[in-house]
Amino acid sequence: MPELPEVEVTRRSFADAIAGATIAALVLGKPLRWPLGVAPQALVGQRVVAVRRRGKYLLLDLQDGLLLIHLGMSGSLRFASGLPQRGPHDHFDMETDRGTLRLHDPRRFGAVVWAASEEHPHARKLLAGLGVEPLGEDFDFAAFHAGLRASRMPIKQLLLAGRLVVGVGNIYTSEVLFLAGIRPTTRASSIGPQRARRLHGAIREVLAQAVQLGGSTLRDFSSADGSAGHFQLQAHVYGREGQPCRLCATPVRMLRQGQRSSYFCPRCQRPLGVANSLRPWGAVLYCTFPPPSGRSH
Numbered sequence: 001m002p003e004l005p006e007v008e009v010t011r012r013s014f015a016d017a018i019a020g021a022t023i024a025a026l027v028l029g030k031p032l033r034w035p036l037g038v039a040p041q042a043l044v045g046q047r048v049v050a051v052r053r054r055g056k057y058l059l060l061d062l063q064d065g066l067l068l069i070h071l072g073m074s075g076s077l078r079f080a081s082g083l084p085q086r087g088p089h090d091h092f093d094m095e096t097d098r099g100t101l102r103l104h105d106p107r108r109f110g111a112v113v114w115a116a117s118e119e120h121p122h123a124r125k126l127l128a129g130l131g132v133e134p135l136g137e138d139f140d141f142a143a144f145h146a147g148l149r150a151s152r153m154p155i156k157q158l159l160l161a162g163r164l165v166v167g168v169g170n171i172y173t174s175e176v177l178f179l180a181g182i183r184p185t186t187r188a189s190s191i192g193p194q195r196a197r198r199l200h201g202a203i204r205e206v207l208a209q210a211v212q213l214g215g216s217t218l219r220d221f222s223s224a225d226g227s228a229g230h231f232q233l234q235a236h237v238y239g240r241e242g243q244p245c246r247l248c249a250t251p252v253r254m255l256r257q258g259q260r261s262s263y264f265c266p267r268c269q270r271p272l273g274v275a276n277s278l279r280p281w282g283a284v285l286y287c288t289f290p291p292p293s294g295r296s297h
Helices: 004-018 121-127 141-149 155-161 170-180 193-212
Strands: 023-028 048-054 057-062 066-070 076-080 090-096 099-104 111-115 253-257 260-264
Touching (some): 004 057, 111 121, 170 193, 170 260
Antiparallel strands (some): 023 090, 057 066, 090 099, 253 260
């Protein structure tokens, strides 16, 4: 599933190019997760003002209303002139005078929804329950720590829920918890101030690095200009079950939490109360370029 970094990378890849474009036509394919909510012809002639992001949603501001786009489990956007003929998994084309914005979504869990404003019931239903943006100025440590203390959920599942902080999906939650030295099964309320502050910083660091590296391309993700991501090439634990930890060489383990895979190092992420002198807290663990083959960081 595209997570916050992939959605932000997608936004940046076409936001400037589409701003000011006038909609010439909308072509819909098979039904997506939710209906468009307006007759396609009603949007013809509208101008695209800007492209924003809220959590995993892209918000295309129009002269009148906005489009909320969610990439679902397998969706990706392309924006270009002269795109090839629509394929069986291309379910939304927005043709403009500057190019065509196309949603490719093989599993059809994505959506494009029109709303008159962010206060419209369609928009409020999708956006009202989202937590704070982790890369924004409102991601306050005191409020974050209070949210941890108020929850008895395992920390992995609390982060995935998106109500405390939004957009930290399955890939990046595993990496964030590794960086903070916290096991994914740890009860959120048991995390003390020191570890909570490391976790708060790790969320910012991992997501910012992922955006810088173009997100993660595990199967078919690419940005709106066709570029693949590289973060997955230097993941410390995600997808590395049985392989040696890049810091201590202990084999990485995987467990299932709520039908999702969680990856962790049993030595670097010891249970609370067990000291770990090996962990270089505060060290920058992610480089800005994919590591050479056979090298670890």
